[in-house]
Amino acid sequence: MTPLIEVRDLRFQYEDGTQALDGINFTLHAGETVALFGANGSGKTTFVLQLNGILQGQGSVTVCGLPVTKDNLATVRSKIGMVFQDSDEQLFMPTVLEDVAFGPLNQGLTSQQAIEKAIAALKQARMEHAANKAPYHLSAGEKRKVALAGVLAMDPEILVLDEPTTFLDPPAQRNLVHLLSELPQAKLIVTHNTRFAGALAQRAVFFERGKLVADGTVQEIVQRFDWTYSALAPEDLRYLAQRRL
Amino acid sequence: MHHVLVDQWSQGSSPLHARDPRAKLLVLVTFLVALATTAGNAFPTLAVDAALLAAGALIAGLPLGRLLLRAMAILPFSVTFGIISWLAGEHLRAIALVEKSYLSTVAVLLLVGTTPLPRLLSGLEALGTPRLLVLLAQFLYRYLFVISEQAQHLRLAAACREGSSGAHRHGKFRAAAGALAVLFARSYYRAEGIHQAMLARAFTGRFSPLNPLRFGPADGFFTAVIGAMLILARIQ
Incomplete structure (x- = not known):
């Protein structure tokens, strides 16, 4: 079976000389949900921006059988729906409906078709009631759902979510888990939230200084790198308990 | 507002x-x-x-x-x-x-x-207004709220560190100037983020109107x- 995403020996250096990605190999198959873990600045976001050609490094990136090159960008960007960390950057149109219809219109659909797609996507994200609202009138959780609807309206085969739980309170995070678990697309989730990742992903990879250093189940990766959501390790807790005595 | x-x-x-x-x-x-x-x-x-x-x-x-x-x-x-x-x-x-x-x-x-x-x-x-001006007005209107919110956060952060006696006028002026510089830099990075989000949704440089x-x-x-x-x- 052809993988949805196939990355071979991907390298990328920023203009200031920072080697952000250093020989990444990665494969994503249909139906898979993979969590991307790693410290801040380890290359996770840089990696996902390579998948739809927003950043382009050396090596090979193939999405749904198409190499990510300048000629294929429009098609590739229709296959990968990217939900950015800051929803305010993604919701730039004056109303929710116009924002969700932005992608379908760019895909060449007519206004009527784009509106139908947008309404269907808003229903899928349970945000149809907000169609005529301005994005700045929405809560953080609602903005995230509308941003998701904006990419769902383009019928992507892969969803990439960059830190999807940022700014969300626990109920909004739970809503998002439920919503995402119902979507059939393959998913890549960049997150520090291991509980959120564990609820959705079967597999996880770990980034360290631009390298993909581990690939396994979420539990394996969390244990191996002590990547728990708790800020303190058991020895730290013991030390603090002794200090209190 | x-x-x-x-x-x-x-x-x-x-x-x-x-x-x-x-x-x-x-x-x-x-x-x-x-x-x-x-x-x-x-x-x-x-x-x-x-x-x-x-x-x-x-x-x-x-x-x-x-x-x-x-x-x-x-x-x-x-x-x-x-x-x-x-x-x-x-x-x-x-x-x-x-x-x-x-x-x-x-x-x-x-x-x-x-x-x-x-x-x-x-x-x-x-009616013939240049598209670039219209786009600028649209984005200015959309992000006025976001930028003003950031400005309020910066003002609050500055006020929290002012202390009970309050800063001197000179110090306040410097803090305001610094905050303005930060606001410009953040606006620039936000503009980059918005552009990336637009490209990710197959934007090719032309807005298509939803309601002609x-x-x-x-x-x-x-x-x-x-x-x-x-x-x-x-x-x-």
């Missing part, structure tokens, strides 16, 4: 809201030209203009008192220049300056209070009748 209320007004459903933005823009331009060329002491003409504005606000269902109150935002500027003209002995010009600037502001508020901004910008573009404008017979009738009333009032 102040324009949130005007934004809410523009979502109404009166006959004036239903008019094509181009019709309203053409009537506004006619109004402004007629007003600008009216003598400061032509009180009957000015009264007709004011009555038309009041009628427009009532038909649109806008709260006239609040509309008139908001239009007073122009007065600090026009009254200043009015006082200067008055002191220079040009009493008629001083009065004309204040009354015309005020009526113009009410007219513009009536337009933006009955036309959602995206449609107003589409109307401007259809339609200039119907009712819009033509509205433009012709109100335009004729304004011109007749002006030449009499």
